[in-house]
Amino acid sequence: MSTSVFKPGERQLSDPGSGPTENYLNAGFSAKSWLLTVDHKRIAILYLISLTFFFLIGGLFALLIRLELLTPAGDLMQSETYNKMFTMHGIIMVFFFLIPAVPAVFGNFLIPLMIGAKDLAFPRLNLLSWYLYIGGGLLAILAIAFGGVDTGWTFYTPYSSTYSNSNVILAALGAFIAGFSSILTGLNFIVTIHKMRAPGMTWFRLPLMVWGHYATSIIQILGTPVVAITIVLVALERLFSIGIFNPKLGGDPILFQHLFWFYSHPAVYIMILPSMGVMSEVITCFSRKKIFGYDFIAFSSLAIAVLGFLVWGHHMYTSGQSIYTSMVFSILTFLVAIPSAIKVFNWTATLYKGSVSYSAPMLYAIGFLGLFTIGGLTGVFLATLAVDVHVHDTYFVVAHFHYIMVGGAIMGYMAALHFWWPKMTGRLYPEGWARFSALVIFVGFHLTFFPQFIVGYMGMPRRYHVYPEEFQILNVFSTAGATILGIGYLIPLVYFLWSLKYGPRSSANPWNAKGLEWEQAGSPPETFNFRDTPVVMEGAYEYEPKIWLK
């Protein structure tokens, strides 16, 4: 085995435009070379394109929801239509955008590069995962085409299993199949991280992005099968009225909620943990500092993965579950906020006395820091039994999870997209526009969702298309904000596409960042990532010069 030693400070391939002439992008141009590829980087690009498509569809539904809520009366659509709007918005955004988003694109692209491997452990399985995702997505689109679903993304029984007349089975089957895509991706990552690390890449030299994905993968393989079987039971109930969720026969619809949230609470961490991984990479690079508290960040990811399985009951305080059960779930939910807070403190401490620069990825990362904190803290309000009984199923909850999912997870996704865009495409995006749109997104986001905290606290329930007049002004703010937010997401779409053709070529390491993907691979990388297997001699974030050690 031939190896090249990875010395600190040595930067190969770093002069501008010296990316390898042969790379994964120009390795083949036919449709077949893309649709049958087993290269993890190409599969990541396939995901990027399809995820963007689903994001746009989900966004369209969001737009319609906000338009309807502009006025207190139901003047744009009927309540049935409105039910379908928020359901399809939720299903598309959760199952077909946010859950796969960061892992399927950036995890796929970067994990092998970050650990010094040629590919994921199971490349064909990786391709299969993409096809499963597309298959599930097509079923969801079919469900929309046939008239949509109206159960809410949560598919609560007995409405979904007995009463709803919409395309529940199609949509549920779509989520089921996409779930297997998620399971297989997680399985692939776990094996890759265990077995494919380059010589010298010890567990505690792994970039924290890899730790984040490892924790995510654990949740994916443990949680997703449970929701899969639950979905099967709902489908069987609809087809054969098997009675398990049907109170008429002695079945218990609440059991569905338990099984659903046993997956879906951990699933909210599937959405956020990978973005937390992105945070650690971006924050260190743009403050030119070693991460503060590496071990704490790494283990807090695992703690979140484990504790996340013990708190599902906080979605069911008002479902009739016993008050003692609720108290235990409440305490456990407070506990899960601790590892999240640890991360926030560590990132903040990393900024302290760093040479902070405000490039677009960093703007998104700082946005994440603030928005996730607000989302997390309001989560603690919700975990408090007495408060939740009042604000459950109001816009307060909607605001809470959008602060985390849009303000946290999607901010992380955008940070990653900007940070690794030069690596993935070999092109630089226009920095000025990027900063501008980060700002637009930040402003639009707050204007959309902050009023929802207030209006929810005042008592506006979620999932209704009409509301009392006194809530109108806040809803107008929210709709205005959503428009700005939408524009904020469209600007990057334009300049990223523009940069593919007109963007200046990127050097191998335009950010002067640490990590094998920057220091040892070209932009874009070649098909097998590294010419020779790298040998790792130092930790992931050696940004500060070590002269003072001597």
Place this chain on the structure above:
Amino acid sequence: MANHHHALQHHFEDLEQQFESASLGMWAFLITEILFFGGLFAGYLVYRSLYPEAFAVGSYKLDVLLGGVNTVVLICSSLTMALAVYWAHKGERTKIVVFLFLTIVLGAAFLGIKAVEYTHKFHAGLAPGNAFSYDGPFADQVRIFYSFYFSMTGMHALHMVIGIGLLTYLIIRARQGAYTAEYSTPVEMIGLYWHFVDIVWIYLFPLLYLIGRS
């Protein structure tokens, strides 16, 4: 590089790394499977503790003899599977094929017996859905018992069918001489899967057939 075996995939350093990856992957997959069946088992436990009498009534209508025979059949198939793996390690082509084939025969026998049982239950009006016509004591909850019976054993049978498909693939590859003393990973991995499916039945049998019979 020392090892240039034809089965070595390009992204692995050597066959050992490839084997370890496959093995870890299979175990992770089986953990996923445990959680998948776990949802059903959890539901079963909830309703059994809610309606113990109804579950006993429902269970009593199952055919312990056929279920018991099937248990033996499956345990035998685990043995033949283990022997196939054993001979795969030695690279003995004919013996691999013979034991894989026996495993398939036993698996098919299991499914055949299961089909007979299902037919009886349909005729007795115990299959959930419109065909359900039992109206003895606890009729509704007995229906829930049978819902679990059919979903759990049905899901198990589905796994058996997939297993038989995988074994057929192994036989074809084994006849081509794909498995040698150095490389028999697929036989071993699919073997793990087969044993897992057997173990699920080992839990299903007492939980469904033997309650309330002491």
